[in-house]
Amino acid sequence: MAGDLDALRAKIEERLQAVLAEQPPVSLYAPMAHLVKAGGKRIRPLLAILSCRAVGGKTSACLDAAAALELLHTFTLVHDDIMDRDDLRRGRPTVHAKWDEATAILAGDGLVTLAYQTMLKTRHPGLTDILNIFTDGLLTLCKGQALDKAFERRKSVPLSGYMDMIRKKTSALIEVSCEIGAVLGNASPGERRALKQFARRLGLAFQVQDDWLDVVAEQNVLGKPTASDVMEKKKTYLTIHFLENASPAQKKFFAKLYGKCPLNKTEITRIRNLFNETKTLDSARAVVMDLIKQSLSSLLLLPKTPYREMLAAYAVEIRDRTY
């Protein structure tokens, strides 16, 4: 499978490069291209193509949509890094750190526009349907990001509120990717529903894993700042589980570090230890495992093909990722 995915990745890169062909002014183009060129896992374009193939469609039918999804995703990252005050992304300085906030806001505007322009190149009778999915998904993502920010100021958030927030900020675009792939592959209504359900569950697992990595992963592997969520007082799976399960003494200890910016290495180790002692890290992994299991069961509603198996294997790869 790795070889097949690499071949798809190469096609995605080629399309992204073509779309981002340099044009003046460089003050707009360079910050727009910065993170796209820095790489990234390309999860959303890959899911779109694999979904399209899993229902009998062709990769070539999907490449503009795949590139558009990655451009839209990159736009959300550029603005997310301003919102989360992060200075590292994909192992490089974030756009606002390398240039400034005004430049990053405009680079985001440019990327979202380029995403639409690229999606509009898609030749398919369902293009209006596709644009509606794309647009509704982006609005849902914005709602999720608004909740994510609002939760920073809340003392506590119930797990149900958190799940709703991550469904919007993260699952939405993953659902959009699989659903657009399904439309481009001329999926039956049942196949389209199955792929959406798969994507929703995968997206939830993906965000819980992202929260886990925020604390567990090393910055040089993750390509993002470690413990950024703790510094920004995010309500993540980890912070919610911890606040619900810690002893008064553990909570008191944590309160000194929650919202402290920057955190040094010793403090990050302390946070890891606290999350370990309260079984928070174990619990997060168990949730990821369970959600991926559920997502795999959604795939069983699709015809048994090699591409269905690739989607399943890819979901497991996402579950076990270290960055």
Ligand code: IPE
């Ligand atoms: C990061 O997404 C944003 C989240 C929704 C957690 P990815 O982890 O897919 O980031 P890249 O594209 O690989 O950099």
Ligand code: IPE
């Ligand atoms: C990101 O959530 C969601 C979007 C970008 C829409 P995070 O803020 O957790 O993503 P990272 O960890 O910065 O990649």
Ligand code: MG
């Ligand atoms: Mg962030």
Ligand code: MG
């Ligand atoms: Mg964020």
Ligand code: MG
């Ligand atoms: Mg995160």
